[in-house]
Amino acid sequence: MMSDIEEGKRVLKIEAQSIMDLVERIDENFSRAVDLFINCKGKVIISGMGKSGQIGRKIASTMSSTGTPALFVSPAESSHGDLGVISGSDVVVAISYGGESHEMTPLLHYAKRKGIPLVALTGNLKSSLAENADVALDASVKEEACPLGVAPTSSSTVALALGDALAMALLKRRGFNQQDFAEFHPGGSLGRRLLTKVKDLMHFGEGVPTIGLDGNMREVLSLMTSKEVRGICSVVDAKGALIGAITDGDVRRHIQKEKNLLDETVEKIMSRNPKTIDQDEMAEKALFLMEQFQIQTLFVTNKLGEQPLSPVGILHLQDLIKAGLR
Secondary structure (H helix, E strand, C coil): CCCHHHHHHHHHHHHHHHHHHHHCCCCHHHHHHHHHHHCCCCCEEEEECHHHHHHHHHHHHHHHHCCCCEEECCHHHHCCCHHHHCCCCCEEEEECCCCCCHHHHHHHHHHHHHCCCEEEEECCCCCHHHHHCCEEEECCCCCCCCCCCCCCCHHHHHHHHHHHHHHHHHHHHHCCCHHHHHHHCCCCHHHHHHHCEHHHHCEEHHHCCEEECCCEHHHHHHHHHHCCCCCEEEEECCCCCEEEEEEHHHHHHHHCCCCCHHHCEHHHHCEECCCEEECCCEHHHHHHHHHHHCCCEEEEECCCCCCCCCCCEEEEHHHHHHCCCC
16 A cells, blocks of 8 residues: 555656646747737636636736736626626636536626637637637646546646746736835735835934044943944044944953043044945845844935935844844
């Protein structure tokens, strides 16, 4: 008797081979289908019953999130009012392995009467569905992975893969990019990484520890422990331009050298040319700079402001972590 592990491998091999067989059938009909979707002024309406319906929902979701507005309509519900969602500017995609699903009939007749283009994903190119479609895509398989030969397994996998292939071809044709994807997924991690700017996360105003060159270390230590971002203080010149910074590390390095550290001048202790980033840069870039220079804070400037060299904010690594960028 075949073990569970052997059975799992058998199923995956059959389904993988079914997809490889599909590769050889991607032809001009595939391009014609993509043309119909690209030229569609409305929505892509996807329909299917049972497992085909579940696959259809996923294809519609993938298309919608990658630049092609799509909607799933159940064939069973379509004849009870849902046909009203389909307009003459849409394209209908019907998924049926056998191509003779009677539940699809009202929807297909409606598309025919209204002159709505029809794309079929079917395993039977001689079926009624294929013969009445403007474009019929061959989603046939040699065998189902089900040991009984009845449960849709290879066939549903192939239909899903074919839907993904269509969606990705459309994505490339439209020039859809990561920024577009992020706009559609603001709640996802990619959306956060591509849409969040430094100014959305930085501490500003009174939250920025700042001292002039004429200050002393007593004042610095007070600022470094009382502000929102602790352990660092920016140093500015008489015009407010950022010229240096004092960190916990600077204090530790000098504490053994200077007998009266608290009375030392800021200029003697500070490190010059601290790393900065503009407030309108993406927070993702701030994370890159912190990792590249192995630092945990960046001073923020506004290059379009009246004082482009002055610190308008400060950003800590923890701010990026809390925002889900790492």
